[in-house]
Amino acid sequence: MSTFLFNQDNEEKFSALLERYPDKSSLMLPSLWMVQYQEGWISLDAMQFVAKKLGCSAMDVYSVASFYSMFLLQPIGTHHIQLCKTLSCMLAGAKTLQEHLQNRLGIKAGETTKNGKFTLSLVECLGSCGTSPCMRLNDDYIENLTLEKLDALLEELSK
Amino acid sequence: MMVKLVSKNFEIPNAHTLEVARNYGRYASLEKLFTMSPDAVTAEVEKSGLRGKGGGGAATGEKWRLIPKNSDKPIYLVINADEGEPGTFKDRQILEFDPHLLIEGIIDSSYAIGAHHAYIYVRGEYVFWINRLQNAIDEAYAAGILGENILGHDYALHVTVHKGAGAYICGEKTALLESLEGKRGHPRLKPKGKEPEWFFGNPTVVNNVETIASVPYIINEGYEAYRAYGSAESPGTMLFGISGQVERPGVYELPYGTSMKEVIYTLCGGIKNGKKLKAIIPGGSSVQILRADEIEDITLDYESLKAHGSSLGTGGMIVMDEEVSIPEVMKNLFEFYHHESCGQCTPCREGTGWVDHILTKILAGKGTQEDFKIILDACDMLNGKTICVFAPSVAFIAQSYIQKFREEFETLIQ
Numbered sequence: 001m002s003t004f005l006f007n008q009d010n011e012e013k014f015s016a017l018l019e020r021y022p023d024k025s026s027l028m029l030p031s032l033w034m035v036q037y038q039e040g041w042i043s044l045d046a047m048q049f050v051a052k053k054l055g056c057s058a059m060d061v062y063s064v065a066s067f068y069s070m071f072l073l074q075p076i077g078t079h080h081i082q083l084c085k086t087l088s089c090m091l092a093g094a095k096t097l098q099e100h101l102q103n104r105l106g107i108k109a110g111e112t113t114k115n116g117k118f119t120l121s122l123v124e125c126l127g128s129c130g131t132s133p134c135m136r137l138n139d140d141y142i143e144n145l146t147l148e149k150l151d152a153l154l155e156e157l158s159k
Numbered sequence: 160m161m162v163k164l165v166s167k168n169f170e171i172p173n174a175h176t177l178e179v180a181r182n183y184g185r186y187a188s189l190e191k192l193f194t195m196s197p198d199a200v201t202a203e204v205e206k207s208g209l210r211g212k213g214g215g216g217a218a219t220g221e222k223w224r225l226i227p228k229n230s231d232k233p234i235y236l237v238i239n240a241d242e243g244e245p246g247t248f249k250d251r252q253i254l255e256f257d258p259h260l261l262i263e264g265i266i267d268s269s270y271a272i273g274a275h276h277a278y279i280y281v282r283g284e285y286v287f288w289i290n291r292l293q294n295a296i297d298e299a300y301a302a303g304i305l306g307e308n309i310l311g312h313d314y315a316l317h318v319t320v321h322k323g324a325g326a327y328i329c330g331e332k333t334a335l336l337e338s339l340e341g342k343r344g345h346p347r348l349k350p351k352g353k354e355p356e357w358f359f360g361n362p363t364v365v366n367n368v369e370t371i372a373s374v375p376y377i378i379n380e381g382y383e384a385y386r387a388y389g390s391a392e393s394p395g396t397m398l399f400g401i402s403g404q405v406e407r408p409g410v411y412e413l414p415y416g417t418s419m420k421e422v423i424y425t426l427c428g429g430i431k432n433g434k435k436l437k438a439i440i441p442g443g444s445s446v447q448i449l450r451a452d453e454i455e456d457i458t459l460d461y462e463s464l465k466a467h468g469s470s471l472g473t474g475g476m477i478v479m480d481e482e483v484s485i486p487e488v489m490k491n492l493f494e495f496y497h498h499e500s501c502g503q504c505t506p507c508r509e510g511t512g513w514v515d516h517i518l519t520k521i522l523a524g525k526g527t528q529e530d531f532k533i534i535l536d537a538c539d540m541l542n543g544k545t546i547c548v549f550a551p552s553v554a555f556i557a558q559s560y561i562q563k564f565r566e567e568f569e570t571l572i573q
Binding site (some may be wrong): 021022023025026027028030032033051054063064067068069070071081084085086087088091103115123124126128129130131132136139140141 | 211233242243245246247248251277282283284285286287290317319321322323324325326327338339341342343344358359361400401402403404407408410440444473479483487488491492494495498499501553
């Protein structure tokens with residue numbers, strides 16, 4: 001038995017979404033998103049809850065949750081820096097930005113700072129090739145990145 | 160040089176709100192739409208020669224015709240907004256600046272195929288654009304433009320935004336449908352003959368954002384007006400995204416047939432910092448690379464790019480100057496493909512990794528002549544032995560990098 005429960009807002013959203021699809025299995029991704037926004041990540045416990053909601057096995061949920069790179073299967077830092085590393089951003093100097101971030105934060109890509117404030121991830125093409133280099137800070141895009149812009153941002157977030 | 164059919168309202172402040180959008184002609188096609196039969200709408204789109212703008216370039220009208228007539232099952236329209244092909248950033252412009260154009264196109268197209276529910280599958284990273292689109296949809300519902308009895312007519316349509324979660328392969332239409340059904344994004348086997356797509360076993364059309372956003376113009380102005388641009392086989396316009404080392408990167412709407420050189424040197428202001436051009440990837444990273452000396456006569460249309468051994472793809476051009484290391488570019492892309500292979504087919508899952516591994520070795524100065532053979536053997540393994548076109552595309556691009564820039568790889572080996 002899982003101890004996880006949707007909050008009321010998500011319960012209502014779930015019910016409203018049920019009306020919009022021919023089969024409730026379509027609610028897999030929406031449900032996992034709701035879990036992640038509610039908890040910050042997706043635990044095995046929450047997956048069992050989703051499985052019960054959708055009438056499938058917990059393994060089915062795990063299989064999907066582990067396939068998509070945006071689903072977080074463990075907790076991360078408060079500020080999730082997702083630096084794009086793909087070609088157009090690479091041509092615009094993403095590697096330099098990566099090194100700078102690693103030095104300033106004292107972590108490697110894929111790691112979280114000890115105080116739990118920052119997680120640095122390298123991600124594939126964000127679709128901001130014309131405004132590269134680019135990163136996401138949690139859900140927000142920050143484009144046309146420069147070292148100065150990055151420093152100012154880290155300064156602000158470290159306060 | 161630019162022709163603004165789809166991007167007409169991009170620079171109008173607040174054109175993403177219903178009030179401004181309506182003042183600038185949005186939803187005007189609906190009045191005409193409901194005087195036409197669904198079949199006549201499909202015929203108009205068919206005659207316009209509208210081709211899919213997500214990469215494949217399939218004929219849109221023909222796709223719509225695959226929906227069975229008098230189906231006793233519900234019919235669905237699914238919009239592919241899973242824009243993830245490296246070098247491609249055009250659909251987000253429509254979502255950001257003119258979401259009502261997309262909604263209008265969805266109504267036109269759904270009416271034509273007999274769908275009463277449309278889904279827009281947007282990549283998970285596009286949170287800002289998802290919110291913008293959802294606001295536009297909410298406004299349309301409140302104004303009676305979506306829902307039951309659209310603008311008083313006997314036609315109902317619902318639109319639902321579905322958020323992806325970070326998987327490049329979900330831009331492949333059958334993987335997208337699997338994902339929409341709540342599963343891993345694994346592409347489906349292709350049927351032997353022509354048939355529609357299937358969403359929970361129901362006949363479905365999957366179209367790209369820009370394709371559907373091109374429909375209102377065709378309904379409003381007629382197919383001949385659309386055919387006035389471009390060429391016989393590539394009619395109309397496309398949003399071309401230019402990135403990399405040019406002075407003015409961005410998205411430009413151009414008629415098919417525009418000179419590639421002119422776009423790069425005039426519209427985009429030439430190569431950054433006065434350097435020389437080395438290479439261009441013309442249609443998103445999954446098409447063959449072109450050397451600077453190959454682009455002289457190229458025009459931006461399906462035929463010309465095909466004749467020059469590449470593809471128009473998504474129209475996302477990545478421009479590289481003389482100082483770029485092609486082996487590093489290839490390595491960057493193979494990290495991408497290795498990461499994004501869905502893993503369903505062994506040749507793709509392992510092959511992309513092998514090539515990535517060999518490239519790492521070459522770049523570390525530990526390559527040998529034997530490595531060329533290993534890469535080309537891997538290409539042979541990638542091509543034609545998998546469920547979807549991911550692996551064959553990767554094989555073709557790998558061959559093009561090795562063949563066209565072999566001396567750069569040789570330098571690293573010696």
